[in-house]
Amino acid sequence: MRLESAVAGDVLERILSAYGFTMQKDLSDKLGIAKSNVASWLQRGQVPGNVIVQCALDTGSDVNWLVTGELAKASSVTQGSDLKGKELYDEVMSNGGKPVLRRLMDAYGFTLQKQLCELLDISSGTVSTWVRRDYFPGDVVVACALDTGVSLKWLATGKGEPKISEPEAAPISRIPKFRFESGRLKDSGHWTADPSLFNTPTDNAEYIEGVKYSWLIDRSPNEIGSGRWFVIVDGAYDVFDISRLPGSKLRLTNNAISYECAIGDIEPYGVVLFTLEKNI
CATH class of the missing domain: 1.10.260.40 (lambda repressor-like DNA-binding domains)
Structure with missing residues (x-):
C-alpha cells in the first residue's frame, strides 16, 4: 500500500x-x-x-x-x-x-x-x-x-516491532552414511550435517562411521595429495595419513602400519575433512 x-x-x-x-x-x-x-x-x-x-x-x-x-x-x-x-x-x-x-x-x-x-x-x-x-x-x-x-x-x-522475529532455521544437508567394517563400507542410511562444515559447497560428501573413529569425507578430489585420505588398497578400504614423495611415491601411515608405495598402487576414495573420536 x-x-x-x-x-x-x-x-x-x-x-x-x-x-x-x-x-x-x-x-x-x-x-x-x-x-x-x-x-x-x-x-x-x-x-x-x-x-x-x-x-x-x-x-x-x-x-x-x-x-x-x-x-x-x-x-x-x-x-x-x-x-x-x-x-x-x-x-x-x-x-x-x-x-x-x-x-x-x-x-x-x-x-x-x-x-x-x-x-x-x-x-x-x-x-x-x-x-x-x-x-x-x-x-x-x-x-x-x-x-x-x-x-x-x-x-x-505500542513500542517496538509488532512481530517477534523468528530465528532462521540452520540449513541442514543429508549426506550418505556408511559403516566401516573389516575393510568394507556398508550402507547405513543418511547423516545430517551443517553445510558450514565444508570448505566449499559439495554434493559428494559422505559420513563414514567406524568403531572408535568416524570421518566426514569429500569424494570430489580425484588426485591424491598430502593429507588424510580414505583409499582402496587391493580392493579393501582403509584410512591413512598420506605424504607425497619424489618419484611419484607416497608414504602411508595409520595406527596399524606405515609403508611406501607408488601412486598407482592405491585408488583414492575421498579426502578426510574431519575425524571424530569416540571417548567412551
Whole structure:
C-alpha cells in the first residue's frame, strides 16, 4: 500500500496508539503544531510522511504498521526506551482504552470492533467501556499475544516491532552414511550435517562411521595429495595419513602400519575433512 492510498483516519489512530494518546490535542502538543493541522489531515485524506517517520523514531513502532496496519512485514526500527518496575507499569496502564483496542484489532487483522467482540465472546458495551474509561484489558492483551504471536511489549505499550522475529532455521544437508567394517563400507542410511562444515559447497560428501573413529569425507578430489585420505588398497578400504614423495611415491601411515608405495598402487576414495573420536 502506498502512503497516498492509506486511510488517513486509520493511520492517525495508529499514531495515537503508538504514542499512547487518546486525543488529537495530545498529538498536536507533542509535535508542536496547532490542533487544526491534525484535523486538516483527515480533511485532505493524508497524514504527512514526516509525522509518520517521527512517530516511528519516537516510539519504535514499525513504519509499515503505522501506514498499513499490517504486521506480517514488520522491519527493524529504533526501539523505544526500556522501562522497568513502576515506570513500566505506569506506561502500560496509560496505554489503555482506544490505543490498545487499535493494536488488538490490528493484531487479529480485524476492521470492526464487532469481530473482536465475537472472537472474545464479550459485548460491544464492554469494549465501549474500555474506550470511555481508558481501561487496559490485561487479560485480553495476554490472550492476544499468545493467540497471534504478536509482541507483548508492542501490544501493551505500542513500542517496538509488532512481530517477534523468528530465528532462521540452520540449513541442514543429508549426506550418505556408511559403516566401516573389516575393510568394507556398508550402507547405513543418511547423516545430517551443517553445510558450514565444508570448505566449499559439495554434493559428494559422505559420513563414514567406524568403531572408535568416524570421518566426514569429500569424494570430489580425484588426485591424491598430502593429507588424510580414505583409499582402496587391493580392493579393501582403509584410512591413512598420506605424504607425497619424489618419484611419484607416497608414504602411508595409520595406527596399524606405515609403508611406501607408488601412486598407482592405491585408488583414492575421498579426502578426510574431519575425524571424530569416540571417548567412551
